[in-house]
Amino acid sequence: MKGIRERLQAELEKIIIVDTHEHIMPEAARQVCAVDFSYLFGHYNTSDLISAGMPPGLLEAVRLPIHRYRVAYNERIRPQRILAKPDREDMTLEEKWQAVEPYWEAIRNTAYARWTLIAVRDLFGCEDLNRDTWKKLSEAVAGSRKPGWYSQVLKEKAGIQCSIVDISTPEVDRTLMAPVMRVDAFVAPRSRQDIAFLENESGEAIHGLKDLVRAFHESISRYIDRGIIGLKSALAYMRTLRYDKVTFHEAEEVFNRLFLHLGEGPSWLEVKPLQDYMMHQAVRAAVDNNLPFQIHTGLQEGNENIITNSKPTHLINLLVEYREAKFDLFHGGYPYVHEWVTLAKNFPNVYPDLCWMYIISPHISRQLLHELIETVPANKILGFGGDSITVEGAYAHSRMARAVLSDVLTEKVSEGYLSEDQALDLAVRFLRDNPASLYGLTV
Secondary structure, three states: OHHHHHHHHHHHOOOOEEEEEEOOOOHHHHHHHOOOHHHHHOOOHHHHHHHOOOOHHHHHHHOHHHHHHHHHHHHHHOOOOOOOOOOOOOOOHHHHHHHHHHHHHHOOOOHHHHHHHHHHHHHHOOOOOOOOOHHHHHHHHHHOOOOOHHHHHHHHHOOEEEEEEOOOOOOOOOOOEEEOEEOHHHHOOOOHHHHHHHHHHHOOOOOOHHHHHHHHHHHHHHHHHOOOOOEEEOHHHOOOOOOOOOOHHHHHHHHHHHOOOOOOOOOHHHHHHHHHHHHHHHHHHHHHOOOOEEEOOOOOOOOOOOHHHHOHHHHHHHHHHOOOOOEEEOHHHOOOHHHHHHHHHHOOOEEEEOOOHHHHOHHHHHHHHHHHHHHOOOOOOEOOOOOOOOHHHHHHHHHHHHHHHHHHHHHHHHOOOOOHHHHHHHHHHHHHHHHHHHHOOOO
């Protein structure tokens, strides 16, 4: 088994990855955010810090530059999630460490912490993040603000040829990334302010539902002209993934009620028929333009979310109706992993995507890969998406993904389920060929 593992690991290291999902900030934004060790608490591990008891306002004070970036990002993507306000804006570096230390020590057991430490060790030359290293690490983070860092981390160290990114703009570094368009603002307006945002986004006056649909489709056409390669929805953070079939008249009645509110607007439940109608429009647009449709299923990043909103089986009516669509279902559907696998097995239009999974739980990811290999056709499985706002996070996640995939394939060969050649073929499919084929990328 040792010999099998060593041979497979060596071959896996050579595979160039097509990364299905990232939120990597523009390099100019990183120049502002990468000031000290707090930069490494920009994503995911913050959820564990809060779960361990860290006050949200204190957390946002510690990571103030990242906080400002994420607030601006949320304002662009609408509907947005609201971050806590920082308790203060003048913390010294030592005060930041003192604030984080007890909670960091409490979350060391989690995969999010392991993900952080891989970046700390491999990219910044520190063996650990603790009271003896935070100053050295801060210096290393600040010193990494130099030209070529993104290419060095993604291509040279992570072996990622292309990252498909959701950052609310098609203006990305095309040598490293390819963009998708998030559709949620058009699918889920809830107020007059949201309509005004969409008018500004589309350049169209929106007075009725027909106007909204037209503005949506014209916006998609403009984004296609600017190089998007897919559509994306993350509305499981806000509402159920069940998008019922409703008539134009039912949706129009809801749309008209938006103009009766001067404030926030109707509740999510009241506005659901309009959103359901617009989601069907979005799927049809994906079909008409031959674009894969990425849908967030399962665990939501952050705290105190409603996990039952995100069951992948809520999507069955869409999967049944739109057979021509290509649904890229994210995150293993965790914790609804078996239902998610079943959808991929039963529906030709479902592509199971393991993005985010390896840092949620390497153990569950191993189990899930075993199950996928035994149940789902090999040409559909999408093996990696870093799902990070930082290049360092994408790198560290890729290391965990290669390790988990190596473990699983070694076990499959050792038990006689696969030959070594078959195992390597699967690795190439999962990490490179399948996502490249689905998104029309040349690698």
